[in-house]
Amino acid sequence: xxxxxxxxxxxxxxxxxxxxxRDAAIVVFGERGFGVxxxxxxxxxxxxxxxxxxxxxxxxxxxxxxxxxxxATIRTVKAEHVRHxxxxxxxxxxxxxxxxxxxxxxxxQSFQAGGTLMVSMFEQMTADVEAYLALGVxxxxxxxxxxxxxxxxFMAVHNGGGFFLFLQLSAARNDGPVDYRKALxxxxxxxMAPAIEIYTHGLFTDSTMLDTMLAEE
Amino acid sequence: xxxxxxxxxxxxxxxxxxxxxRDAAIVVFGERGFGVxxxxxxxxxxxxxxxxxxxxxxxxxxxxxxxxxxxATIRTVKAEHVRHxxxxxxxxxxxxxxxxxxxxxxxxQSFQAGGTLMVSMFEQMTADVEAYLALGVxxxxxxxxxxxxxxxxFMAVHNGGGFFLFLQLSAARNDGPVDYRKALxxxxxxxMAPAIEIYTHGLFTDSTMLDTMLAEE
DNA sequence: GTCTATATAATGATAGAC
DNA sequence: GTCTATCATTATATAGAC
Numbered sequence: 001x002x003x004x005x006x007x008x009x010x011x012x013x014x015x016x017x018x019x020x021x022r023d024a025a026i027v028v029f030g031e032r033g034f035g036v037x038x039x040x041x042x043x044x045x046x047x048x049x050x051x052x053x054x055x056x057x058x059x060x061x062x063x064x065x066x067x068x069x070x071x072a073t074i075r076t077v078k079a080e081h082v083r084h085x086x087x088x089x090x091x092x093x094x095x096x097x098x099x100x101x102x103x104x105x106x107x108x109q110s111f112q113a114g115g116t117l118m119v120s121m122f123e124q125m126t127a128d129v130e131a132y133l134a135l136g137v138x139x140x141x142x143x144x145x146x147x148x149x150x151x152x153x154f155m156a157v158h159n160g161g162g163f164f165l166f167l168q169l170s171a172a173r174n175d176g177p178v179d180y181r182k183a184l185x186x187x188x189x190x191x192m193a194p195a196i197e198i199y200t201h202g203l204f205t206d207s208t209m210l211d212t213m214l215a216e217e
Numbered sequence: 218x219x220x221x222x223x224x225x226x227x228x229x230x231x232x233x234x235x236x237x238x239r240d241a242a243i244v245v246f247g248e249r250g251f252g253v254x255x256x257x258x259x260x261x262x263x264x265x266x267x268x269x270x271x272x273x274x275x276x277x278x279x280x281x282x283x284x285x286x287x288x289a290t291i292r293t294v295k296a297e298h299v300r301h302x303x304x305x306x307x308x309x310x311x312x313x314x315x316x317x318x319x320x321x322x323x324x325x326q327s328f329q330a331g332g333t334l335m336v337s338m339f340e341q342m343t344a345d346v347e348a349y350l351a352l353g354v355x356x357x358x359x360x361x362x363x364x365x366x367x368x369x370x371f372m373a374v375h376n377g378g379g380f381f382l383f384l385q386l387s388a389a390r391n392d393g394p395v396d397y398r399k400a401l402x403x404x405x406x407x408x409m410a411p412a413i414e415i416y417t418h419g420l421f422t423d424s425t426m427l428d429t430m431l432a433e434e
Numbered sequence: 435g436t437c438t439a440t441a442t443a444a445t446g447a448t449a450g451a452c
Numbered sequence: 453g454t455c456t457a458t459c460a461t462t463a464t465a466t467a468g469a470c
Contacts, residue, residue, distance in 0.1 A: 017435080035252060037463060048437050053465060055435095111382070112329045114389045122386060143422050146414060154379075154411035161382030162375035165328070169339060169374075172331045193430060194371035197363060200427040202419045205360050210417040213410060234453075254445060265455050270447060272453095437470075445462070452455080 018055045018065075021045040023102075025052075026066050030105030031177055034063065034113050067110070067117045070103050074121070085132040087125070087159050095184040104180045108171075111164045126156040146214075163187060235272045235282075238262040240319075242269075243283050247322025248394055251280065251330050284327070284334045287320050291338070302349040304342070304376050312401040321397045325388075328381045343373040363431075380404060 015023065024045035028036055038059055042049040056062040074090060077100065081093040094100045094107075110117040130152035136142030145151035170183045204210075232240065241262035245253055255276055259266040273279040291307060294317065298310040311317045311324075327334040347369035353359030362368035387400045421427075 038465090039463085049464090050438075050466080051436055057465095059464065111385070112331070114329070114385050116389070119386060119389050122382070141422055142420055143418060145411070145420075147410065150407060151411045151414070154408050154415070157383055157386075157408065158375040158379035161378030161380070163378070164382065165339070165378030166374055168328070168331050169336060172333075172336050190367060191371050191374065193364065194362070194368045196426045196430050197368070198371070198415065199420045200424050201360060203359055203362075203416045205358055207417050209413045213413050255447085256445085266446090267448080267456075268454055274447095276446065435470105437468100439467085439469095441464105441466075443463080443465100446460095448459070449457085450455100451457100452453100 017047065017051070021047060021052055021055060022062070022065050022069055025062055026070065026106045027102045029063070029066060030102050030107075030109055033109050038062075066106065067115070070106055070110075070117065071120065073100070073103055074124070085128055085135060087129045087132055087155055088163065090124070090128065091163065092184065095180050098181070101180050105178070108164060108167050108178075112168070122156060122160060125160050126152050129155045129159075162191070166191070234264065234268070238264060238269055238272060239279070239282050239286055242279055243287065243323045244319045246280070246283060247319050247324075247326055250326050255279075283323065284332070287323055287327075287334065288337065290317070290320055291341075302345055302352060304346045304349055304372055305380065307341070307345065308380065309401065312397050315398070318397050322395070325381060325384050325395075329385065339373060339377060342377050343369050346372045346376075379408070383408070 021041070025041045028041050028044050032040070038052050039049050041062070042052050045052075052062060053059075056065055074094065077093050077097070078090045081097070082089045086092070091104075095104050107117070107121065110121070130148060133142060133145060133148055133152060133155075137144045137148075166187050167178060167180070167183055170186070171178045238258065242258045245258050245261050249257070255269050256266045258279070259269050262269075269279060270276075273282055291311065294310050294314070295307045298314070299306045303309070308321075312321050324334070324338065327338070347365060350359060350362060350365055350369060350372075354361045354365075383404050384395060384397070384400055387403070388395045
């Protein structure tokens with residue numbers, strides 16, 4: 001029924017050849033970046049290099065198919081695993097579920113390379129944060145931001161950018177493929193405490209900065 | 218003869234050929250990423266492709282020379298233009314001074330590609346934030362963080378990652394080279410207000426999250 | 435559908451003339 | 453120092469056999 005959202009792991013035999021190639025491409029692109037050759041992808045998929053272009057037309061067509069599939073997978077993960085909106089709920093769900101590790105790797109590469117997937121992911125994150133803020137304000141746990149949309153953009157940019165920078169730093173320090181679940185755990189260990197501190201009390205001792213800013217409007 | 222990419226002012230006449238090649242490489246790498254060929258750099262420098270490798274040994278040697286020069290430039294900018302430590306003072310100085318625009322572009326590419334320059338830049342940013350926090354606490358304008366080093370890391374990761382993600386989003390939306398001073402202005406326009414709000418009041422209405430966290434220790 | 439073989443282009447690097 | 457010419461490699465993409 002929902003074959004389109006099937007997971008790659010363990011179902012190599014079940015999928016059509018184009019789908020197997022696409023899934024292999026997501027893994028290889030995620031591990032080695034988009035500069036990797038078609039040959040490496042063909043080898044990972046267990047097919048000949050010519051067959052890749054036969055099914056996807058070109059390397060760019062293959063990448064678009066990968067982008068689209070990752071997008072669809074994220075939608076599925078979000079729908080099935082994210083009950084309460086949190087700024088990073090979708091990302092955490094993706095990272096914590098082992099089978100989705102290739103998608104996090106692919107996403108990280110997409111953020112590094114730039115492109116439409118990065119932009120649409122960011123817009124989705126912004127929308128998620130906005131929903132999270134609205135619910136929190138309604139529930140009384142969050143202070144109402146002066147400009148909810150601007151606050152959502154700020155949080156999406158800084159949390160998203162911070163998370164991916166953290167992953168890049170992890171990748172740069174240990175050479176070799178990144179263990180994303182381990183990296184997420186480290187991110188939580190190191191960043192959660194300062195984040196809660198900031199989001200509870202702020203950092204300034206008084207409100208002169210804020211007052212000045214509001215007075216200028 | 219070759220007007221493909223502008224080289225920093227005055228360097229064409231004054232500098233030695235290796236320095237001119239290196240400066241051209243910083244511009245071209247910054248505009249088009251590290252996947253660009255040696256030929257494009259040679260053309261931008263107005264020399265033959267063979268001469269590039271004659272002076273730098275290899276493309277990787279050239280990139281290392283660029284990395285080192287950007288590192289040195291950042292040190293200079295910091296020493297000459299940054300009086301008061303701010304989390305983003307060095308970055309702002311680099312961005313605001315027109316002739317340093319290629320360095321911001323190169324840095325952005327380095328952050329995307331990952332590598333030693335990204336790591337050392339991040340470590341410098343972390344140290345800067347830590348100094349900023351210490352001075353602010355001493356002056357009474359900043360609340361003392363529970364763990365100053367952890368707070369500095371958090372702020373460096375999120376401000377740095379957020380800034381570079383913002384630049385990447387700008388680059389992804391308008392195709393073509395990014396106007397970094399314009400992007401910095403947009404970043405300030407969109408992000409300063411929410412940042413001040415967060416850093417003044419936080420976002421949570423009470424301190425249960427923080428209390429829970431502190432109680433767990 | 436799938437493969438092997440190949441066309442075409444671009445790459446990093448080098449050799450040798452001047 | 454600097455250039456031209458060329459090497460060997462690799463890339464994407466395609467053609468044709470099965």
